[in-house]
Amino acid sequence: MRVAMMTLNVYDNYGNMLQKYALYRTLKKFADSVEVLWHPTTKQFYPYKLELDYLAEGNLRDAVFTGVRQNKIKEFNDANICTRFDVPYLEDLDDEYDFFIIGSDQVWNPDFNVPGRFLEFVSPQKRIAYAASIAISELPEEVQETYRQGILNMSHVSVREKDGCDLVEKLTGIRPSQTLDPVFLLTADEWRKIEKKPLWLDKKIYKNGYLMTYFLGGNVPNEVKTLAKELGLPMINMLDKNNFDHYVTGVEEFLYLIDHANFVCVQSFHGTAFATIFGKPFIVYRVGKAGNARFSRVESLLEIFNLADRATDADLQIKVKEPLKIDFTRCDEILPLERKESLKFLTDALWR
Numbered sequence: 016m017r018v019a020m021m022t023l024n025v026y027d028n029y030g031n032m033l034q035k036y037a038l039y040r041t042l043k044k045f046a047d048s049v050e051v052l053w054h055p056t057t058k059q060f061y062p063y064k065l066e067l068d069y070l071a072e073g074n075l076r077d078a079v080f081t082g083v084r085q086n087k088i089k090e091f092n093d094a095n096i097c098t099r100f101d102v103p104y105l106e107d108l109d110d111e112y113d114f115f116i117i118g119s120d121q122v123w124n125p126d127f128n129v130p131g132r133f134l135e136f137v138s139p140q141k142r143i144a145y146a147a148s149i150a151i152s153e154l155p156e157e158v159q160e161t162y163r164q165g166i167l168n169m170s171h172v173s174v175r176e177k178d179g180c181d182l183v184e185k186l187t188g189i190r191p192s193q194t195l196d197p198v199f200l201l202t203a204d205e206w207r208k209i210e211k212k213p214l215w216l217d218k219k220i221y222k223n224g225y226l227m228t229y230f231l232g233g234n235v236p237n238e239v240k241t242l243a244k245e246l247g248l249p250m251i252n253m254l255d256k257n258n259f260d261h262y263v264t265g266v267e268e269f270l271y272l273i274d275h276a277n278f279v280c281v282q283s284f285h286g287t288a289f290a291t292i293f294g295k296p297f298i299v300y301r302v303g304k305a306g307n308a309r310f311s312r313v314e315s316l317l318e319i320f321n322l323a324d325r326a327t328d329a330d331l332q333i334k335v336k337e338p339l340k341i342d343f344t345r346c347d348e349i350l351p352l353e354r355k356e357s358l359k360f361l362t363d364a365l366w367r
């Protein structure tokens with residue numbers, strides 16, 4: 016069996032790369048051959064786009080930092096994921112693969128330009144969506160018919176968030192399966208096989224542990240800095256452009272830092288996901304008010320694993336009395352069952 020996979024292809028985000036890796040590794044358990052399609056082909060040069068932008072602005076330091084960081088993420092992709100760049104015309108691929116899978120990540124977010132997001136370039140019976148995320152509460156009226164037809168013409172459809180399932184059901188009259196983000200398809204032990212300790216973590220300041228933060232954009236709320244002081248832990252800000260070691264962390268090192276942190280503070284979906292997978296005490300800081308479409312992805316994840324109290328309130332105040340204490344008992348019961356159901360979806364979609 017030959018399977019082609021499509022997702023958001025970038026080199027500037029750990030979560031995006033790791034969900035791609037996880038789905039790729041999982042599909043390898045089903046198929047003889049799996050290839051990720053990088054389309055359009057010009058996007059393969061994306062790692063250096065931000066570097067050039069910073070240079071154009073005269074910001075040499077940011078250009079260097081960003082170039083090194085993106086290149087490390089690219090090296091992980093090249094070493095671990097079979098990626099096909101020679102795809103000028105998607106329409107030419109129908110006869111080359113038995114199945115095509117779109118997902119996961121925000122492949123159905125209309126704010127992102129995703130060519131072939133409904134795999135309309137291949138035969139309908141070959142089209143599979145796995146844990147596709149829409150990530151907005153309502154689709155613009157002008158794209159609703161395109162989405163309705165695109166989804167209805169797929170063979171198997173699953174969506175990552177409950178809100179997304181609700182939206183698809185409202186649009187098509189059919190409720191899709193809700194499946195886990197691909198990172199949950201691999202166990203903690205499977206992730207530990209590829210993690211790597213950063214050399215700089217041996218510094219004396221970290222000998223008694225650390226608080227790790229992962230805030231997209233790099234701006235850590237003052238509430239987090241206060242919490243770090245209260246806990247007596249040095250803070251490692253993964254996206255701090257003032258710290259070369261932290262900012263250029265590789266993908267495998269990112270996993271290690273979460274797995275070995277004393278406490279994790281995040282504002283991202285995949286940061287929350289890996290804190291959950293590794294069973295680390297964590298707090299996820301809210302983006303906007305309750306019900307905010309951007310934060311609903313995280314809320315859906317926390318709801319599945321009975322961890323809703325690990326999100327702050329709208330004022331970024333922690334709701335749990337003892338942040339370092341967290342009960343993963345319910346999560347440990349739910350995750351294997353949810354993983355089994357998600358794998359069953361793939362089994363049913365690929366083995367008919």
